[in-house]
Amino acid sequence: MLPANNNIKDMRVKMITLWINDKQYQAAEGQSVLQVALDNGIEIPHLCYHESLSSQGSCRLCLVEVTKGSKTIMTTSCTYPAMEGIKVQTDTLEIKKARRLVMELLLPLAPDAPKIKALASELGVTEPRLGPEPENDNCIKCGLCVRACDELVGAHAITFAGRGVARTVEPPYDEEAENCIGCGTCVQVCPTECIVMEDQGMERRIDKWKRTLKLKACKNCGRPFITFAEIDFMQTKAKNPPPEEWFDYCPDCR
Amino acid sequence: MHRLTSVEELEKVREKILKEKSTIKTCITICLGTGCHAYDSQTVYETLQNEIAAHNLEEEIELKPTGCHGFCEQGPIIVLYPGEICYCRVKPENVKDIIEMTVLENKIIEDLLYEDPVSGNKFEKESEIPFYKDQNRLILGKNSSINPQNINDYLAEGGYRSLAKVLTGMAPEQVIDKIKKANLRGRGGGGFPAGVKWETTRNAPEKKKYVIVNADEGDPGAYMDRSLLEGNPHLILEGLAIGAYAIGADEGFVYVRQEYPLALENLSTAIGQAEKLGLLGENILGTGFNFKVKIKRGAGAFVSGESSALVSAIEGKVGEPRPKHINTAVSGIYGKPSNLNNVETWANVPVIIEKGVDWYSGIGNENNKGTKIFSLVGKINNTGLVEVPMGTPLRKIIYELGGGIPGGKKFKAVQTGGPSGGCLPESHLDAPVDFDHLKDLGSMMGSGGMIVMDEDNCMVDVAKYFMHFLKDESCGKCVSCREGTKKMYEILEAITEGKGKEEDLLLLEEIAWVTTNASLCALGGTAANPVLSTLKYFRDEYEAHIKEKRCPAKVCKALITYVIDQEKCTGCGLCQTLCPEKAIEGEKEAPMTIDAQKCSRCGICLEACRFEAINVTS
Numbered sequence: 020m021l022p023a024n025n026n027i028k029d030m031r032v033k034m035i036t037l038w039i040n041d042k043q044y045q046a047a048e049g050q051s052v053l054q055v056a057l058d059n060g061i062e063i064p065h066l067c068y069h070e071s072l073s074s075q076g077s078c079r080l081c082l083v084e085v086t087k088g089s090k091t092i093m094t095t096s097c098t099y100p101a102m103e104g105i106k107v108q109t110d111t112l113e114i115k116k117a118r119r120l121v122m123e124l125l126l127p128l129a130p131d132a133p134k135i136k137a138l139a140s141e142l143g144v145t146e147p148r149l150g151p152e153p154e155n156d157n158c159i160k161c162g163l164c165v166r167a168c169d170e171l172v173g174a175h176a177i178t179f180a181g182r183g184v185a186r187t188v189e190p191p192y193d194e195e196a197e198n199c200i201g202c203g204t205c206v207q208v209c210p211t212e213c214i215v216m217e218d219q220g221m222e223r224r225i226d227k228w229k230r231t232l233k234l235k236a237c238k239n240c241g242r243p244f245i246t247f248a249e250i251d252f253m254q255t256k257a258k259n260p261p262p263e264e265w266f267d268y269c270p271d272c273r
Numbered sequence: 274m275h276r277l278t279s280v281e282e283l284e285k286v287r288e289k290i291l292k293e294k295s296t297i298k299t300c301i302t303i304c305l306g307t308g309c310h311a312y313d314s315q316t317v318y319e320t321l322q323n324e325i326a327a328h329n330l331e332e333e334i335e336l337k338p339t340g341c342h343g344f345c346e347q348g349p350i351i352v353l354y355p356g357e358i359c360y361c362r363v364k365p366e367n368v369k370d371i372i373e374m375t376v377l378e379n380k381i382i383e384d385l386l387y388e389d390p391v392s393g394n395k396f397e398k399e400s401e402i403p404f405y406k407d408q409n410r411l412i413l414g415k416n417s418s419i420n421p422q423n424i425n426d427y428l429a430e431g432g433y434r435s436l437a438k439v440l441t442g443m444a445p446e447q448v449i450d451k452i453k454k455a456n457l458r459g460r461g462g463g464g465f466p467a468g469v470k471w472e473t474t475r476n477a478p479e480k481k482k483y484v485i486v487n488a489d490e491g492d493p494g495a496y497m498d499r500s501l502l503e504g505n506p507h508l509i510l511e512g513l514a515i516g517a518y519a520i521g522a523d524e525g526f527v528y529v530r531q532e533y534p535l536a537l538e539n540l541s542t543a544i545g546q547a548e549k550l551g552l553l554g555e556n557i558l559g560t561g562f563n564f565k566v567k568i569k570r571g572a573g574a575f576v577s578g579e580s581s582a583l584v585s586a587i588e589g590k591v592g593e594p595r596p597k598h599i600n601t602a603v604s605g606i607y608g609k610p611s612n613l614n615n616v617e618t619w620a621n622v623p624v625i626i627e628k629g630v631d632w633y634s635g636i637g638n639e640n641n642k643g644t645k646i647f648s649l650v651g652k653i654n655n656t657g658l659v660e661v662p663m664g665t666p667l668r669k670i671i672y673e674l675g676g677g678i679p680g681g682k683k684f685k686a687v688q689t690g691g692p693s694g695g696c697l698p699e700s701h702l703d704a705p706v707d708f709d710h711l712k713d714l715g716s717m718m719g720s721g722g723m724i725v726m727d728e729d730n731c732m733v734d735v736a737k738y739f740m741h742f743l744k745d746e747s748c749g750k751c752v753s754c755r756e757g758t759k760k761m762y763e764i765l766e767a768i769t770e771g772k773g774k775e776e777d778l779l780l781l782e783e784i785a786w787v788t789t790n791a792s793l794c795a796l797g798g799t800a801a802n803p804v805l806s807t808l809k810y811f812r813d814e815y816e817a818h819i820k821e822k823r824c825p826a827k828v829c830k831a832l833i834t835y836v837i838d839q840e841k842c843t844g845c846g847l848c849q850t851l852c853p854e855k856a857i858e859g860e861k862e863a864p865m866t867i868d869a870q871k872c873s874r875c876g877i878c879l880e881a882c883r884f885e886a887i888n889v890t891s
Contacts, residue, residue, distance in 0.1 A: 021596075076596060079753045079791045093790050098596040113790075120787035124756035148780055149760055160749065179591070179749075182574060184759045186749030 021051050021074040021098055023170065035103040040110065046101040053081050053096035056109060063109050064118060064138055066125075066210045067161035068097040072170055075162050079121045080138075084108040093117065119143045129157040132211035156227075157213035160186050164205035164214060173256060174198045177205070177228055188227075196228035201246040218243060237269035244269035276551035278559035280437040283428075286550075290425045297335045299376055300354040302417060303363075306341030306503055307496065307535060308657070312362070314349030320365040321351075324372045334376065337426070340416040340504015340539075341496075343658035344404050347387060352399050352417065359399035360385035390654055390676060404655045404674055409636060411644045412620045413660045416504035421539040424546040427507040433552050435626035436511050439518055440560040448519035449475065452622065454630045456642045461487055461578070461615030462690065462719040463795075464641075464708030470612055473602040475520045477610035482522040484513055485587070485606075485613040488529040488536070489571050489578035492691030493742060495722035497646040498616035500658055502529065502536035505620070506543035510566060512622035514553060517564045520612050525566045528583050532573055540568060575692075575746035579794045580605075580613045582748065593748045594794035615720060617646060638664030641707035645718070649675050651725040652682065664705040667697070671725055682727040685826075686810070690719030692739045692746075693799035695806030696732060715806045717799065731828035732811040733818055737765035739803040747796060754797030757788030761804055769829040773819035782808065824891045830874040833891045839864040841886035848878035848887065 033048045039056055046055040051074055056063050067078040076098040083096040086106040093113065108114065122142045129135045130151040139147075160179075165188055168176050176199035180189045190196030201223045206214045216225045221243050223232045234243035235250065250266045265273075277283050303309075303318050318338055325334050342350050347361035353375060360371065360382065367385060374380040386395040387402050396402045399417070419426040427433070439448055453468030474482055486509060490498040501509060513525050529537055544566050547553040555563050569587050576582050577592035584605045586592035605611025621643055625633050637643050641663035647670065649659050654676030661670060667687055671677065678684050686696040689706070695716030697704070704710050708718050726735065744758040761784050764777050785801035785808075792798055808815060817823045824832040837848075837857075842864035849857040849865060856872040859865030864886075867878070879887045 075750070076793060077750045077752060079751055082791055094596075095793075098598075100598060117787055117791045120783055121753055121791055124760060124784070124787070125752055128756070148776075159752070160755070181749070182576075183743075183745045183747040183749045183755060185745070186755060 021049075021100060023069075023071050023073050035101060037101055037104065038106040040108060041106075048101060048103070050101045051097050052083060052085065052099045052101055052105075052107055055101050056083075056096065056107070061109060063096055064142060065097060066135075066138070066159065067163060069163055069167070069208060072163065072166040072208075074098045075166065078125065078159065078161050080118055080125075080142075082114055082117050082121070084111055084114060115143070123147060123149060125159055127152045128155050128159045129211040129213065132157055132213070134210050134212075135159070157211045158188060159211055160188065161210060162188070163208040163210065164188060167204045167208045168199075172200070172202055172204050174200055174202070174252065176200070176230075190228045190230070194229065196225075196230045199225065199228050199230040199232075200248040200252045201225065201230065201232040202249050202252075235266065237272050238267045239272035240269060242269055242271075276549070278551065278556075280441055280558055283433060283437055283552075283558060287428050287431075290429050294335075294429055298333045300335045300337055301351060301371075301376075302337045302339045302354070303351045304340070304342050304349060304417075305338040305535075306345075306416075306500055308341055308345030309348035309350060310535070312348040313365075314363075316365050317349050317351070317363050317368060320368040321372075324368050328372055328377070330372070330376070337418075337420045338422075339419060340421050341413075341500035341658060342399070342417045343408075343410075343413055343500070343660070344402070344655065345658070346654075346656040350399075357398045357400065359387060359397070359402065361387045390679075403676065404657065404659070407669070407674055408660050409644050409662050410660045411624055411636070412501065412508070412617060413504075413646055413658060415508065416500065419505055421504050421506055422542050424507060424543065424550065427505070431627070432507055432623075433511055433547075435623035436514050436518075436552065437558055439515050439626060440558060440562055445475065445519045445521060448515065448626070451630055452519070452625065455625045455633045456640070457618065457621055457625060458641065458708060459614060460617035460621070460645065460720065462717060464718060467614055467618055470602050470614070471516060471520050473600075474522075474610045474612040477603045479609050480521075481524075481609045482520055483606045483609060483611040484517045484520060484522045484525040485583070485611055486513055486525070486527040486619055487578060487580070487583060487613055487615045488527055488533075489575075489583060490530065490533075490616070490720060491573075491575040491578055491746070492720060492722040494650040494724055495648045495691060495720060497648050497658055497721045499533050499536055501616050501620055501646075502533065503539050506536075506540045507547065508620045508623060509540075509616055510543060510547055510553065512619035513566065514557070514564050515622050515626060516612065516614070516619065518562055522612070523563050523565065525564065526569050526587055526606070527566065528569045528571055528577070528587060530573055531570045537568065537570065544568070574748075575742075576748045576794070576796050579796060582794070583613065584611060591748075593750055594796070596793060617721075636662045638662075638705060638707060640709060645706070645721055647706075647721045647723045649723050649725070651688075651723075652678050652727040652730070653725040654679050661706075663707045666703050666705055668702040670706065670723070671702070675725065678725065678727050682729065684725070685728050685730055686726045686732065686735075688716075688724040688726065688735070688739075688803075689722065690717035690799075690802070691722040692742045693717070693796065693802050694719050694722065695802045696726070696735060696810065697806070698810040700810075715809055716802065729826055729828070731769070731824050731826035732807045732814045733765060733769055733824075734826075734828050736803045736807045737762065737769055740765055740800075743796070743800045743803075747800070751792045751797055753788050753791035754793075754800060757784050757792070757797070758800050760784050761788070761801065765804070768815065768818045769824070770831040771818070771822045771829075773815075775819055777819065778808065778812075778815060827889045827891045829891075833874055833889050834869050835867050835872055835874060835876075835878065836888050836890060837865055837867055838886045838888055841884050843884055843886075845883070847881050847883070851877050851881050853877065 035048045063081045065081040074097040076095040081096045122144045176196040206216045232246040236243045457467045458464040574592045577586045579594045580601045581595040582592040646660045688696045740762040747754045749755040788801045844862045846861045854871045856868045
């Protein structure tokens, strides 16, 4: 698994030269080919990639052709590290065909998600041949939520469960996600909006993780704005935790 | 016995064991491998123990439980030495006769000998039975003479001599050179040259290195590695230790499925015994070479047999494949160079060291040296494990060793390479079975599964079966594999239910293409083979299902009807009594009829009818 690209940039590693669509580019060694392309304004479709997270390569949309030495392979650009001298093609006929077919397989999982719909029509999937998955809750199992919770938040509240077609994202043992602090990072990164977080009165609910949390109200405006669990988490886990009073006021009233 | 501190001591111990064995008059071996065990060979074994005691013959007879001999169709198998008299399908009630007639009076019990189903000939000696005669049992052979729980048996057969030879007389580079020259290719399916892989791991910069035995055998119907682990665990350990020395590893793992209890038991015993004798552990045979072996138990995920997934599993993580821009030979367990080979590959190593490259190279064909073990199953007379030189034609394996198709049925296809292998038709039966030829034909060698199918198998149904397996066994990470196998399964299911559309074939081919090309690991990369190979060789069957709503093999329930031949039916009423759906109508003594609406096509009536009056139409 490639580490998050943000981390690589920070490490100031060796610079290398690679070719993308017959043009030469400089990149930090070990950065993903996808990130190098994006940094240079070359669009490669992707759903399970985020520059602040490690790459998993599960959506398979960022496929490219990489030639290293005499060997050319089709591979996901988010997991392929930038190496000296490699030649990357991002838009060959085969690549376009593969992306279109991958999207045909993806679309039935989240046929109504705006981002997926838009990308599908961009990739040429105009008349889907495969019907929607009636049982599915729009989750495409890209794992951005799991990685965000593990790597950015550090709460480790949710995980993959099951294998093959039974693969799902769940709280451990499919019981209330006790480690979930209700921060909503998973909601932010989800490309299909399948994680719903709702505040009702003094409670925050994320039904997908079977989680209900108590909210704290702003001392000034009275609006509930943060969970007690998140305050606790920040106080105990943050390197330089803010003083407790910081959480007395909502961001608008601070 | 104490820890051996030199090769001389090992040889002394060996002499002592051989001397003790030379006084034994009769040896009775009985297979307690998984196949025979299922036929209750354990009870036969215990009955033998009691009978020997009852005749006060404990001193004269050595009763030896062994691993799988290979001819599982005929189990439980016992072989009596000297004479190599082989008795098949032995039951506890036969034991008294075996001791009293064969052991004490030297008389053969004809009824227990193997009878060839084609010629009717009977065979006394195990090695003369056609199933064994044309095999070259380089690796599997010692299974029939070794008690896997007793290291002395392995030592009596020359065991650990190759390790001793390597440790005292060969530099690591020389060992690698030998394995490279022997052109030993990975028996797990990839066929990658083992020596090249060893060299890569040896030359990798990190000092700490690992060697791994991949015993995560998971193909339906395949049990070669299981039988080797159960029957001759020291052979694998010796090969692994030789590899560790050549590579520069001091630690090894055997990744075995939890579902192989006997393999786990025998392997643990073997490791314990080898450590006690100083053949594993610290300062092996006083040479200064240290090598420790640990068992890691797998939880039954097929995908964990993929090298990077297996490495993850050993590290205690979920067995999911990782991208291999740097392969496991360079960066494996905890990022250290890790050389992974399959059970059978490791088992070949001591043989190559013992017999030499020239001898080994004489077996097999140009690019495929040595033998390969196949588990020959399905519609075949002689079910079991066969070991043949690489390059042996499929026809020879199926018709000569396997004894052909039962019931005079017509051969239709052979599926090689496990669930992601391909189905090859009659026209390719003369193809040599090796890594390269099978791949060219759209199938693969895999780890050695060989499933034979006859005219009663529907190839669309077969493809559906394998896709069902693969959709559940995909790790689910890549969309192309997870959703691809699922969609292929759903389309195949619709076709077998008579709901197929003509455009489905193009859709199937496209999904197969993207599953093959867009997935990360070899599971996804080969998952479409059952679909692609059946589409290639049996397209007419797909078309019959789709265009004519007909299943030519009369398998797919939605497309077949059971009818009673009014002229043959005597009205005996047996089918009527047995039918679980109460679908058979009519009065006794007069021809009956089947209500197609009620009939669930279970086939009970067909099996029960004594007058062949029930027909299946499609």
